[in-house]
Amino acid sequence: MEELEKFKTQIAMCNICAWCRIKCPVYSVTKWESEGPRGRMILLRGIVYGLLEPTQKVIEKVYECTSCAMCNFNCDAGISPLEVMLGARRAFSRAGVAPPPPNKRMDMRIARDKNPYASPQEARFQWLDVTLPEKSDGVLFVGCVNAFRHQETVKKAVSMLKAAGYDFTLLKDEVCCGMHPYWDGQTELAKQLAEQNALLFDKTEASTVITPCAGCYSTFTKAYPELVGNFGFKVKHISEVIRDLAKEGVIELREGEAVKVTYHDPCHLGRHCNFYDPPRELIKLIPGVELVEMEKNRSEANCCGGGGGLFTLNPELAVRIAERRVKEAEATGSKYLITVCPLCRTNLDLASKRLDSQLRVCDLVDLVASRLRVTGEA
Amino acid sequence: MLSREEIYRFLAGVVGEDDVSVEIADLYAYSMDASMRMSMPAAVARPESREEVAEILRWANENRVPIVPRGAGTSLSGQAVPVKGGVVLDMCKMDKIKEIDLEDRVAVVEPGVIYDELNRELGKLGYVFPPDPGSAIACTVGGMVANNASGIRALKYGATVDHVLGLEVVLPGGRIIRTGGRVWKSSSGLNLTKLFVGSEGALGVFTEVILKITPKPRYYGLTIPVFQKLEQALEATVEIMRRGILPSAMELLDDICIMIINNVLEEKLPNGEALLFIENDGYSEGTVEEESRMVKKICEEKGAQKVIYTTDAERIEELMRLRHTLANMLAKLRGENIPLNNIQDFAVPIGRIPEAVRELKATAQSQGRLMVIFGHIGDGNIHLGTAINPWKEEDRRAGAEFARRLAEIVVKKYGGTLSAEHGLGVTKASLVELEHGDTIKYMRAIKKVFDPHGIMNPGVMGLIEVPRDEFVYMPTRVVA
Ligand SMILES: Cc1cc2nc3c(=O)[nH]c(=O)nc-3n(C[C@H](O)[C@H](O)[C@H](O)COP(=O)(O)OP(=O)(O)OC[C@H]3O[C@@H](n4cnc5c(N)ncnc54)[C@H](O)[C@@H]3O)c2cc1C
Ligand code: SF4
Ligand code: SF4
Numbered sequence: 001m002e003e004l005e006k007f008k009t010q011i012a013m014c015n016i017c018a019w020c021r022i023k024c025p026v027y028s029v030t031k032w033e034s035e036g037p038r039g040r041m042i043l044l045r046g047i048v049y050g051l052l053e054p055t056q057k058v059i060e061k062v063y064e065c066t067s068c069a070m071c072n073f074n075c076d077a078g079i080s081p082l083e084v085m086l087g088a089r090r091a092f093s094r095a096g097v098a099p100p101p102p103n104k105r106m107d108m109r110i111a112r113d114k115n116p117y118a119s120p121q122e123a124r125f126q127w128l129d130v131t132l133p134e135k136s137d138g139v140l141f142v143g144c145v146n147a148f149r150h151q152e153t154v155k156k157a158v159s160m161l162k163a164a165g166y167d168f169t170l171l172k173d174e175v176c177c178g179m180h181p182y183w184d185g186q187t188e189l190a191k192q193l194a195e196q197n198a199l200l201f202d203k204t205e206a207s208t209v210i211t212p213c214a215g216c217y218s219t220f221t222k223a224y225p226e227l228v229g230n231f232g233f234k235v236k237h238i239s240e241v242i243r244d245l246a247k248e249g250v251i252e253l254r255e256g257e258a259v260k261v262t263y264h265d266p267c268h269l270g271r272h273c274n275f276y277d278p279p280r281e282l283i284k285l286i287p288g289v290e291l292v293e294m295e296k297n298r299s300e301a302n303c304c305g306g307g308g309g310l311f312t313l314n315p316e317l318a319v320r321i322a323e324r325r326v327k328e329a330e331a332t333g334s335k336y337l338i339t340v341c342p343l344c345r346t347n348l349d350l351a352s353k354r355l356d357s358q359l360r361v362c363d364l365v366d367l368v369a370s371r372l373r374v375t376g377e378a
Numbered sequence: 379m380l381s382r383e384e385i386y387r388f389l390a391g392v393v394g395e396d397d398v399s400v401e402i403a404d405l406y407a408y409s410m411d412a413s414m415r416m417s418m419p420a421a422v423a424r425p426e427s428r429e430e431v432a433e434i435l436r437w438a439n440e441n442r443v444p445i446v447p448r449g450a451g452t453s454l455s456g457q458a459v460p461v462k463g464g465v466v467l468d469m470c471k472m473d474k475i476k477e478i479d480l481e482d483r484v485a486v487v488e489p490g491v492i493y494d495e496l497n498r499e500l501g502k503l504g505y506v507f508p509p510d511p512g513s514a515i516a517c518t519v520g521g522m523v524a525n526n527a528s529g530i531r532a533l534k535y536g537a538t539v540d541h542v543l544g545l546e547v548v549l550p551g552g553r554i555i556r557t558g559g560r561v562w563k564s565s566s567g568l569n570l571t572k573l574f575v576g577s578e579g580a581l582g583v584f585t586e587v588i589l590k591i592t593p594k595p596r597y598y599g600l601t602i603p604v605f606q607k608l609e610q611a612l613e614a615t616v617e618i619m620r621r622g623i624l625p626s627a628m629e630l631l632d633d634i635c636i637m638i639i640n641n642v643l644e645e646k647l648p649n650g651e652a653l654l655f656i657e658n659d660g661y662s663e664g665t666v667e668e669e670s671r672m673v674k675k676i677c678e679e680k681g682a683q684k685v686i687y688t689t690d691a692e693r694i695e696e697l698m699r700l701r702h703t704l705a706n707m708l709a710k711l712r713g714e715n716i717p718l719n720n721i722q723d724f725a726v727p728i729g730r731i732p733e734a735v736r737e738l739k740a741t742a743q744s745q746g747r748l749m750v751i752f753g754h755i756g757d758g759n760i761h762l763g764t765a766i767n768p769w770k771e772e773d774r775r776a777g778a779e780f781a782r783r784l785a786e787i788v789v790k791k792y793g794g795t796l797s798a799e800h801g802l803g804v805t806k807a808s809l810v811e812l813e814h815g816d817t818i819k820y821m822r823a824i825k826k827v828f829d830p831h832g833i834m835n836p837g838v839m840g841l842i843e844v845p846r847d848e849f850v851y852m853p854t855r856v857v858a
Contacts, residue, residue, distance in 0.1 A: 012714035015706050016412045018450050018516040022492070031424070031470045032404060033451070039407035046406055051855045057403040077709035 001047070001054075003091035007084045008048050013077055014041040020071035020081050025303040025321045026064055026310070034061045037071040037081040044088055059098050060313070062088050066321070067183050067308030068267035073299060089185030099184040099309070106312045107181045111189050114175035114196075115144040116312075125172045127151050130158055138168035139206045140238075141197070141220075143213035144176050145342035153342075156369035157212055157238060163372075164250045166241065168210065171200050177216040182223050183308050194219075194227035201233055212238040212365060214266035214341030215307070218273050237275065239340050239364055243282040252373035255287040261367065262292050262334040264325065264348065265301035266341035279340050279364055286371050292332040302328060304339075306347035322351035329359055336362045380441055382420055385465065389423045392433045397424040397471065406856060408466045411451040411458035412513075413805055414716050414768075415851040419446065419460040426471045428546060428554055428585035435583065436552030438465065438833050445550075446835050447579040449490065449521030452513045454719050455803025457525065457578040461837035461851050467583060469520050475499055478591070482560050484543060485591050489520025489584045505591040508535035511799070512702045520584050525801040526576035530627045530701065533756040534659075535592060537799065539575040546586035547574060550829045560588055573824070578801050579835035581828040595626070595659035599670040600694045602686040603677035604650040608632060608739070608751070611652035612732040614680035615755050618656070619728050621676065623669055627657040628756030629701050635752045638707050639700050645693075648684050654755070655701055657694070704752060708763055711750070715765035719805050720781035720848050724788045725758045725798035734792045735760060738784055745780060759798040768852055778847045782809065789813045802839045805848040810840035 020037040021027045027036030034043065043061055046052025062085060071081040092098030099107065106116055114121050124147045140161070146154050161168055178193035201209060211217050217237050224231040245251040263283060269275040276298045283291045296302045305311070305321025326348055329337040337352070337359050339345045349361040380388075382400050389398040399405070400421045409418045420443075425431045438445045444464025451458045460466050473490035480503060487496060493507070493514045500506055511517060511529035521527070523545070528537035535541075544558030558564065558571035574581060605611040615628060631639065633651050640646045647653065654677070658669040666689075674685045688694060700707075708717075726734040735751065742749035742764065750763035762784070766777035788794035789812055796806050796813050810818055818840060825832070825841045832842050837851075845851075 009714055013709040013712070015709050016410055016414060016451070017513065017706050018412075018452050019703070019706065022516055031468075032399070032407075033422075033468070034401075034404045034407035042407050042410050043403065046853070046856065049853065051853055052402075052406055053856075055402065057401055058406075061403050061407075076703040076706040078707070079709070 001091040001095055003094055004044070004048055004088055007087045010079045010084050011041060011044050011048050013079055014038070014045065015077050016042060017077070019074045019076060023070045023074060025066055025068055025070065025305060025324070026317070029317065029320050029324065035064045040065070040085060041081060044084060054092060054097060056100065059092050060100050062092065063098070063100050063103060063309060063313050064317070065308050066267070066303050066305055066310045068303035069271040070303065073271060086183065086185065089183070090187055093185035093187070099186065100313055103184050103309050103312050107184055107186050107189055110176050110180060114193070115148060116176065116180060117144065117148045119148055121173065124148070124174070125170070128155065128158065130162070130170070132169040134169065135205050136167050136169040137206055138166065138208045138210050139201055139204050140168050140170045141174055141177070141209050141211045141216055142170065143211060143216040143342065145346065146212055149346060150342050150363065153212070153363045153365050157365045160242065160251065160365070160369060160372065164245045166245065169204055169206070171204070174200060177219045178223070178227070179215045179219040180309060180312070182219060190223065191227045194224050198224065198228045198231055206233065208234040208236055210236045210238055210241055212340070212342070212363070214269040215343055217275070218268035221273055237269065237278065237340065239282050240278040242368055243278050243285065246282060246285045253286050253368070253371045254373045256371050258288045258290070259336065260290045260292050260332070260334040261336040261338050262294050262329050262332040263338045264304065264329065264344055265298055266339065266344050267301070267303050267307060269340065270301055271299055279338070282364060282368065283338065286368065289367070292334055294328045294332055296328060304344040304347045306343045311343070311347060318347055319350050319354060322347040323355055326351045326355055326357055326359060330357060334359065336360050336367065338362055338364050338367055340364050380443065385421045385443065388437055389421055389434065389465065392430050393423050393425050397426070398422065402856065408448070408451070408468070409459065411453045411456060413454050413456035413459065413719055413803065415456040415459045415804060416853040417459050417461045417851050418463065418856060419466040420463050422466045422468055424468045424471045428548060431467065431548045431583050431585055432552040432554055434465070434467065435548050435550050439550040439552070439831060442831055442833060444833050444836050445583070447520065447524070447583045449518030450492070450513070450516045452517045452521065453525060453803060454722060454800045455797070455805045456851060457801055457803035457835065457838045459804065459851060461804050464833070469518065472585065476586070478503060480505070483591055484560050485589045487519055487587050487589065489518060489523070489587060491519050493517050493519060493522060500591055501594060504594050506594045507541060507589050508592050509538050509541065512705055514702065519587055519589070523575050523584055523587055524577060524579050526799065528799045530629060530698065530754060532799070533628055533754060534624050534626045539572055541590045542571055542575050542587060543590050544588035545571055545574055545584050547582040547584055549582040550831065550833050554585070558588065562590060576801065578803065578838045580825060580838050580841055581834060595661060597660055597663045597666040597689070598691065598694050599658045599666045599687065599689050600697065601656040601658070601670050601673045601677070602647065602653055603656070603674070603682035604648045604653045604684045605682055606650055607681070608652040609732055609736065610681040611654055612735055612755070614654065614677045614682065616729055616731055617676050617680060618673055619756065621672070623672055625656050625669070625673065625756060626659040627655060628754070629655040630752055630755035631655070632751040634711070634750045635704055638710065639704065642700065650683065655697060657698070705761070708750060712765035716768045718764050718766050718777045718781055720809065721762045721764065721784050723797045723800040724760050724762065724784070724794055726760065726788060726792040726794035728758045730792045731755060731758055734788065734794065737787055738762065741783060741787065747780065758794070768849070774849050778849065781848065785809050785812055804837045804845060804851055807838065807840040808845050808847045810844060
């Protein structure tokens, strides 16, 4: 496995010290050595030295990871367990022994339908009745989870930006950003999707891609430069755009119910892209809304459990991880748990319902939309 | 011999199917600890109570199944590696802090609690369990007790053994015994508590630990003298101790360590052949300042070219954190080689530190071997770091010979010990007779009293057999 050979030195350098394991969301819930980053390094050490066969069970352990990057922040040996994990997934994929069946099925659906929900591409924006210019400086890339699961939020985002006179368009034929196959190690598929989107962006002559999804954001910023070469677009998260519009007074926010909210840093925005402040700044601009931080926040924020393909491989485990985060949010005494990632939102919402929690999980766009002085219609 | 299926069925009946595994993927992940030695268990089980542990030990004793208790698997001498197979008991589910009693000044905990987590809770009340090993972030109290772990602050506050008041231990056969208790002192009978501390899982399984807790000092001062010569730093160490000062930590870093730490520090430390981190703590600012002043003066007398002093809590924490993790950062130097862990943890009498280090260093130099020198130098604990290529027979042989040579110098010439805190495990077991000579037979006799069939962590400390050398348990191919 040539691809894995590239990581041999990193794997051999692992001290087997367990620092990385301590805050790993998967290990913290299951407490099985094989399901944390150190165990994974041990398994990969076996494979890379030809001592252990990469059986399906072994490979599955390499996929029991949310790609939250917490391990990277806790390794002092100069290793990136996350990079090694991705390298291993790529190597196994290339060798045809991965991803595990649920992930493979999901990737095949994405290849066929350009979304993970087995819906036809036409259904992506059927529900959205809006006229936008063909060319503009900004492209709003909605992403699959929002387009197929959180349509009301998207409608509000579009209305808000339109009402604010923001120069943007939306691509009705956008395809999955490729995050799922990318983290599954299905690099070829991720590349095809990335190239398709990049071509669409080119046509609009835009300079900036705006997205309401943390996953799409990190895929554009971190993966696209590798997948499509010179991906020359500026990438913005929608929270940045709305924050700026609100600061300029173009979007006016009104006083409403005095309410405490807490904010969940999506791993793919926070640790992956060092993006922590804009959503917080936007929340603080809303009169009457008090932001209460969870004990673990910013680079220390615990994961929602949904990323890295874990939600596909083992949804039960993903929700157990989310339950921990919901409990942390409950401890702040907040009414709303605010997210800026539709995947985190879906997973945290499932967990909150399963826990019978009073806490309401809500996208920041929805919170802002509920406090607009004037609302436009899309 | 029981089949894997029989082992699985029994364990699943005790701990439940969710807490036992015989999957190769799991077994392989439990086949190593931080020593990088490897051997596969037949099964892993995660008991949740003393009763479950007792049932497993009763069965294991009857069926002669080896049992290896495991905390976080951070051991550096292979004592968490199941070298004779059998069942690994991962104690992760017994991780509760049962009680913190400030009137008795004790904490009662299950063995799987992580050291830093216990201290986070104690810290809220102004207390601490002080041994502070480098692996504090990850290691468990059970593992610390079984290794008699210690670390940076052992100089002033002692090793784990100095804080364990009592234990609940499950013995082979399933009998549950208690040793010691909540009293701070006792001269009643043989001290079995102290016997179990450092027993490396070879006598029984701890299911409860009663710890003495210590009030957290309120003030800290960190003195960092920088020396042009390593020897000056060592002489300063001896002199500080000779003059009756007792810092809370006195750590040595040689030039390579300084370079490694400086790579990640924004505010760099000055370069020199060596520096010391000398921490003084106390309950009054005056005492800390006074002691730090004396420390500074001694260091200057011994030739320190520069002495930095800080009371900035954040800076002290940053530097101490880096010191804690220094052993991890050394991975950058060894690449695909592995550390020669037989030489990592010597200790010599304090007064003999300069001579001993001089000779150890000269021995390495005479062989052209790159060797890093650091450690809890205040109490004579010297960490030496060198690496070998584990896949090359001649490298292994040369490593083994080098380790034996250094061990002879430390033990025979300077009256030192093979292990100050990491334990003998399986990697130092080949040298055990060098240090303990004939006395080892009394240790073996004690082992037999508690574990007549030798099921508890067989292989460690040379209690059953002395391995040929430290490379007996190198990674091997696993057939699914
Ligand atoms: C980077 C690094 C730095 C380190 N720094 C230090 C240091 O400064 N000082 C130091 O002393 N050590 C140090 N160590 C070594 C090691 O971390 C410690 O000795 C630690 O206490 C081991 O704890 P553990 O929970 O990992 O135990 P494990 O490694 O899992 O087990 C240790 C031993 O305890 C036994 N055991 C575990 N639980 C029980 C139980 N419930 N009942 C009976 N036996 C049990 C095991 O069988 C084994 O023999 C370091 C290790 C690393 C990787
Ligand atoms: S990326 Fe997150 S989930 Fe994956 S191993 Fe690292 S800490 Fe665990
Ligand atoms: S923290 Fe780094 S060195 Fe330690 S086990 Fe994890 S990957 Fe290995």
